[in-house]
Amino acid sequence: MEIRIQVNGRERDVPAGTSVATLLRDLDLDGRTLVVELNRRIVRPPETESARLEAGDRVELVHFVGGG
Amino acid sequence: MAPLEIAGRTFASRLIVGTGKYPGPEVMLEAIRASGADMVTVAVRRVDIENPDRDDILRTLSPDEFSLLPNTAACYSAEEAIRAARLGRASGMSDWVKLEVIGDPETLLPHTEELIEATRVLVAEGFVVLPYTNDDLITALRLEEAGAAAVMPLASPIGSGLGLLNPLNIRIIKSRLSVPIIVDAGVGTASDACATMEQGVDGILMNTAIAEAEDPVEMARAMRLAVEAGRRAWVAGRMPRREWAVPSSPLEGVPPPA
Numbered sequence: 001m002e003i004r005i006q007v008n009g010r011e012r013d014v015p016a017g018t019s020v021a022t023l024l025r026d027l028d029l030d031g032r033t034l035v036v037e038l039n040r041r042i043v044r045p046p047e048t049e050s051a052r053l054e055a056g057d058r059v060e061l062v063h064f065v066g067g068g
Numbered sequence: 069m070a071p072l073e074i075a076g077r078t079f080a081s082r083l084i085v086g087t088g089k090y091p092g093p094e095v096m097l098e099a100i101r102a103s104g105a106d107m108v109t110v111a112v113r114r115v116d117i118e119n120p121d122r123d124d125i126l127r128t129l130s131p132d133e134f135s136l137l138p139n140t141a142a143c144y145s146a147e148e149a150i151r152a153a154r155l156g157r158a159s160g161m162s163d164w165v166k167l168e169v170i171g172d173p174e175t176l177l178p179h180t181e182e183l184i185e186a187t188r189v190l191v192a193e194g195f196v197v198l199p200y201t202n203d204d205l206i207t208a209l210r211l212e213e214a215g216a217a218a219v220m221p222l223a224s225p226i227g228s229g230l231g232l233l234n235p236l237n238i239r240i241i242k243s244r245l246s247v248p249i250i251v252d253a254g255v256g257t258a259s260d261a262c263a264t265m266e267q268g269v270d271g272i273l274m275n276t277a278i279a280e281a282e283d284p285v286e287m288a289r290a291m292r293l294a295v296e297a298g299r300r301a302w303v304a305g306r307m308p309r310r311e312w313a314v315p316s317s318p319l320e321g322v323p324p325p326a
Contacts, residue, residue, distance in 0.1 A: 007117065008114045008115065008117060009114075010117075028120075029117070032120060032124075033126055033160075033161070034115055035112075035158040035159055037155065040151070042154060042158045044158060060114065061114065061115040061117070062112050062114055062115060062155050063113070063115050063124055063125075063159075064110040064111065064112060064124070064125045064126060064136065064156075064159065064161075065112075065123040065124070066087035066088040066089070066090065066096065066123070066125055067087060067088045067109055067110055067111025067113075067275075068086030068087075068088045068111075068226070068227075068253075068273075068274075068276065
C-alpha cells in the first residue's frame with residue numbers, strides 16, 4: 001500500500017512504513033549534508049532510520065546555499 | 069594587530085563575508101579567499117530534489133577552510149527565525165547564527181521586537197547569536213542584555229551600497245556595549261569599509277559590495293585592505309581636526325627674497 005506525503009511542498013507516494021532514511025536513499029540524497037524536518041520537527045540520524053512516514057506527513061529537506 | 073574575538077573564538081580577519089549573489093561558484097571561492105575572511109555566512113533553503121547539487125554551497129566551500137555562519141534571512145517573525153536557526157545548527161556544522169528578523173520587505177529593516185525575543189530564545193538553547201539590527205542604541209543594548217555574542221548594526225539598508233549613513237549612531241553603540249560590534253549591511257565600496265572601521269567597530273560583514281562588483285575578486289582584495297587600513301587608523305588614533313592651517317615645514321631658515 002502506498003501513502004501520500006509531501007516532500008519540500010510536492011506530493012509524493014511512498015510505500016507505507018517507509019522510514020525517513022529510506023526516503024533519502026530513494027531520492028539519492030543519502031550521505032549528503034542536509035537536514036530533515038518531519039512535520040516541523042528535526043529528525044537526525046540515527047532517528048532517521050526509526051522514524052516512519054505516515055500519510056499526510058510533511059517532510060522538509062534543507063541544506064546550505066549562498067546567502068549574506 | 070589584535071585579532072577579532074567573538075564568544076571566545078578568535079578570527080584573523082575582521083571581515084566576514086556573505087556567499088550570495090555571485091556570478092558563479094568559482095569566482096565566489098576566489099573572491100572569498102582574496103577577502104581573507106575566516107567566517108562566511110550561508111542561508112538555509114530547500115534542497116532541489118531533482119538536482120540536489122544545484123546551489124549546494126558545500127560543493128564549493130569547505131567547512132575545513134571557512135567557518136560557516138548560517139543566517140535566518142527572509143524570516144519575518146521570531147518563530148520563523150528560531151526554526152531556521154535550529155535547521156542550520158542541525159547540520160552539525162555550527163551552533164552560531166546570524167540572526168535576521170525582517171520587519172518590512174521593501175527596506176529589509178529589522179523587526180527589533182521579534183529580534184530581541186528570538187535572541188533570548190536561541191541564547192537559552194545554547195546558540196552563539198549574532199543579530200543583524202538597525203543603528204539604534206536602545207535595541208543594541210537590549211540585544212546585549214538578551215545574550216547576543218556580538219551586535220551587528222547596519223551601515224545602511226541591506227544591498228543598498230549607500231555606505232555608513234550615521235557614523236554617530238555607530239560610535240554611540242560601540243561606546244556603550246561591551247560585546248563586539250560588527251557593522252553588517254550597506255557598505256558599497258572600499259572607502260565605506262575603511263570609514264566604518266575608523267569608527268572603532270570590531271569588524272564588518274558584507275556580501276553585495278563584493279559579489280556585485282564588476283570584478284568581485286579585485287573588490288574582495290580592496291575590502292581586505294580597507295578593513296585593515298581603517299582598523300589600523302583607528303588604533304593609531306587620528307590627528308585632531310582644525311579649522312585653520314598649520315604649516316608642516318619650518319618657518320625659520322627660509323632664504324630671504326632677493
